[in-house]
Amino acid sequence: MLTEFDTTLPSIIQVQNLIKQTTPVELKLLTGDVLTGKVIWQDPQCICIADANSQHTVWKQAIAYIKPKVS
């Protein structure tokens, strides 16, 4: 997938802030899965989220929404 990764976009900046602030998040996927944890990194294709026990690299195409647990 051709992806854009303009680091001035609010949505890209928001995820960067979630990474820096290690904010707990909920990530809802198009499969209906809800992953919880902290965002470790993002790139144009994926977002990586981890909790104490596991690490998921999620394709952005599969994301419905991200919800910071602290807004």
Add this chain to the structure above:
Amino acid sequence: MLTEFDTTLPSIIQVQNLIKQTTPVELKLLTGDVLTGKVIWQDPQCICIADANSQHTVWKQAIAYIKPKVS
């Protein structure tokens, strides 16, 4: 995803108006979720919607429709 963000498009303008007028909306997702609240911002990739208790950053790819509660 390569996104276009032509601010002269009716659909972009409509969302901008929903933001300015703080209109309550329903956002139906491809997951079947229905989020309610006010639109806080949009960018080419996402729409952010919030109510009193929570804030969801929704990927546009996951949106089925937006329905202003006041039309």
Add this chain to the structure above:
Amino acid sequence: MLTEFDTTLPSIIQVQNLIKQTTPVELKLLTGDVLTGKVIWQDPQCICIADANSQHTVWKQAIAYIKPKVS
């Protein structure tokens, strides 16, 4: 999403005709929802459909088919 909006395409023209003729339509979405009403406008990203009570701005990515009630 990068969208094309070539107004000479049969599918774009058909929707324009549905708008001009205010033809009642059924819009089936990938969520399984069926919206009914008249098409108010289209742009490269969305189709707006309204009935007497409500108005839905539908992202084209979420459309399965449109079915004119009068063909």
Add this chain to the structure above:
Amino acid sequence: MLTEFDTTLPSIIQVQNLIKQTTPVELKLLTGDVLTGKVIWQDPQCICIADANSQHTVWKQAIAYIKPKVS
């Protein structure tokens, strides 16, 4: 959606042949719907299928497969 419509592609030619030969087809959608009828036209964005009673303009993004009833 940016679409390509290269009329030398086997898949485009196959649909053109289904149109010319008025072959009955089954069109399976990502919603799970199965539409039956004859293909009336295609463009880069949609395929229009009709039977005696109705006409559906299907967005290509929503198509899983097309199956000629006569192969």
Add this chain to the structure above:
Amino acid sequence: MLTEFDTTLPSIIQVQNLIKQTTPVELKLLTGDVLTGKVIWQDPQCICIADANSQHTVWKQAIAYIKPKVS
């Protein structure tokens, strides 16, 4: 959909080999359907799969995976 069809890619070559070797395959779709048969042709948009009784032209967007019955 803008498609790329670089015939040096492993995934394109693999499907070409399945065609040449007439390997029986399973094709799982995003609808949950599993089609079985032999791959007849591919182009940038579709993969055509046939068994003794039927022939399906599958849009690539709808494919989850292909699984050679002989690996």
Add this chain to the structure above:
Amino acid sequence: MLTEFDTTLPSIIQVQNLIKQTTPVELKLLTGDVLTGKVIWQDPQCICIADANSQHTVWKQAIAYIKPKVS
């Protein structure tokens, strides 16, 4: 689908590392399927995963997430 394959991206590198290290992974698909095995190769379009008994070539569009069993 137009795909980018920038081998400096974290998500591409991560998959390359999973290949080199033959790390067991779980691959969750948008169909809800969970495939387990080792990643054999990736290209811009697909990821190939195999276990002792079978081999699946998965279209990237169908991937929800990849989860290394050892992180």
